[in-house]
Amino acid sequence: MENQMRSRSSYTILEIDDLHNPEVLCGNSGISGSIQLHKYDDIPAFLKGNPYVKEGYRVLLPGYLCLRSLFSWSNESINIWSHVLGCLIIFFLMIYDNIIGIPSLHGTKTDHVIVTIGLLCFQFCLLSSAGYHLFMCHSEKASERWLALDLNGILVGLLGCYLPGVHYAFFCMSVWRDVYLITICFLFGGLFCLQMKPKFLTARYYRLRIILYVLICAYGIIPSLHWVWLSGGVSNPIVKFFFPKVVVEYLLAILAFTFYISKIPERFSPGTFDFVGSSHQLWHIVVVIAFLYWHHAGKQILAYRISNQCTYP
Numbered sequence: 001m002e003n004q005m006r007s008r009s010s011y012t013i014l015e016i017d018d019l020h021n022p023e024v025l026c027g028n029s030g031i032s033g034s035i036q037l038h039k040y041d042d043i044p045a046f047l048k049g050n051p052y053v054k055e056g057y058r059v060l061l062p063g064y065l066c067l068r069s070l071f072s073w074s075n076e077s078i079n080i081w082s083h084v085l086g087c088l089i090i091f092f093l094m095i096y097d098n099i100i101g102i103p104s105l106h107g108t109k110t111d112h113v114i115v116t117i118g119l120l121c122f123q124f125c126l127l128s129s130a131g132y133h134l135f136m137c138h139s140e141k142a143s144e145r146w147l148a149l150d151l152n153g154i155l156v157g158l159l160g161c162y163l164p165g166v167h168y169a170f171f172c173m174s175v176w177r178d179v180y181l182i183t184i185c186f187l188f189g190g191l192f193c194l195q196m197k198p199k200f201l202t203a204r205y206y207r208l209r210i211i212l213y214v215l216i217c218a219y220g221i222i223p224s225l226h227w228v229w230l231s232g233g234v235s236n237p238i239v240k241f242f243f244p245k246v247v248v249e250y251l252l253a254i255l256a257f258t259f260y261i262s263k264i265p266e267r268f269s270p271g272t273f274d275f276v277g278s279s280h281q282l283w284h285i286v287v288v289i290a291f292l293y294w295h296h297a298g299k300q301i302l303a304y305r306i307s308n309q310c311t312y313p
Helices: 002-007 016-020 063-071 077-104 109-135 140-169 174-195 203-218 221-230 237-262 279-307
Strands: none
Touching (some): 063 109, 077 109, 109 140, 109 279, 140 237, 174 221, 203 237, 237 279
């Protein structure tokens, strides 16, 4: 296994050279051609992260078999397919919104742009995540590079939440809308630059990464409360309409993060949830639900903005 790791010190996503090396192609597949799965104690350190998931690991697969493993069963299958299917759903929603949804509301070109950018951000996030879980087993270098893409995908996904939320919440307060959008761009840009440093992606900085992501999510509370105050408080119809949706979105985020950080339920029954029902799988599913819910909420506030004139500066 160590020799295989050393032989994979270089990495390209498709790993074309592997396709012409029968020995490599067969290295991690059985006689029947099925992909061999490994136990937690037998996998290299870079694939370890959840000791409560005991089996079902793909190890040191060439690019061809990584792609092929998309259609085989492993402990990453639900992680991958939950976000592949989620991305497809959001893609078709984007097509529908631009052809039918927004025109039926008599939306403007700006509405098309804002909604489309938000949905593209969601798709990038989900595809980056699916790619990481698909190719992380290729090699340590592949795992590092796809992790960097996955983390930046999370940032882009969060940007897809902030952009339409801030734009339509502060639609009648253009100065504050621009202030918060510029601030968000600076915050996200700073974290993006930080993630370009390889050291930041190591296990040593795991807790720091978690703290920074929690802070950048929690930052949204500031413009939310400010918006409620500028709107005249909870008695304002649009606050009554939209603020509960912000609360629900944060509750979904908290639920997803709780699964991610606690490793529940597998913590209480190691080995039981190796293939179905593990915390990371639940985290993935809740993320998709949160994206879909936020898109639905965004469409509702878009419809509200179109049908109600601004009554405050």
